[in-house]
Amino acid sequence: MDISAPVHAGSPVFPGDTAYxxxxxxxxxxxxxxxxxAITLSPHVGSHADAPLHYDAEGPAIGAVALDAFIGPCRVIHAIGAGPLITWEHIAHAAQNLPPRVLVRTYERMPVDRWDGALAAYAPETxxxxxxxxxxxxxxxxASIDPAESKALPSHQVIRRRGLRVLENLVLDAVPEGDYELIALPLKFTTADASPVRAVLRALG
Structure with a gap:
């Protein structure tokens, strides 16, 4: 299953970011x-992986980040309509024996054609x-694991401190809750703060 957002001139971007x-x-x-x-775009357009450099002035660029986190077993958990923050209570029903990767679906239908300033985000405690x-x-x-208006980016700071990797702008509309193999490799941009990914899920077994 392809869970990548389409990338074109109409793809929504964070206000002030560089459109495609x-x-x-x-x-x-x-x-x-x-x-x-020739294309011009923010590396945060569409489905993408943030580099530590995005939220840490001393963090590595995406091309220096190991790929192992971006491929392997994952679980898709539905928290449709949850927000503004995804708390543990929203995902606890599917949090037993978790694989190393967790993708949370919050939209009934992900708005691939417009910016959503009221996007749901992770609570840092989650x-x-x-x-x-x-x-x-x-x-x-x-579009973000933190609220769109956040300046402190507390959830990004948790992943910085704990060494986690992150994928944003996934399209999970057609994905049933459950376990899959995730493949979502970033490009080897040696100085960039993020990279587009072509994210896919495959059935296990």
Missing amino acids: SQQWCATIAPGCPVNVS VERLADLGVVLIGIDT
């Missing part, structure tokens, strides 16, 4: 055998408890 744009540098024509484009249980990656179907 594309220009054609070459097009197929007599004397030119290929189409070649992230702490997941880390205590051995979770190494958390994901969500909203």
Whole structure:
């Protein structure tokens, strides 16, 4: 199952962030055998992995982050309509014997065509408890694990301190609650604060 958000000129971005744009540098024509484009975008457009550099001035760029957290067993947990913060009570029903990766679905239908300033986010205490249980990656179907208006980014600071990885803007609309294999590898951008991912889930076994 492809759980990646579509990326195009209309993809929503955080207010003030760089939207996706594309220009054609070459097009197929007599004397030119290929189409070649140039793209401009924030690495936070669409489904993406944050690098520690995003929330830690001394943190590594995404190209220096090990890939092991981004591939392996995961659990999708439904907390549809939960918010503004996802507390432990919203996910406790599916928190037994957790695999190392947890993705939380909060939308009935993820708004791939508009910005949602009222997005649901993780309560930092929830992230702490997941880390205590051995979770190494958390994901969500909203644009941030912190509220859109937050300046302190407490949940990002928990993952900084606990060494977790994060995926944001996943599309979990069609994904039943349960366990899967996650594959969501970031690009090897050597100086970037995030990277787009093509996130997929596969059935286990």
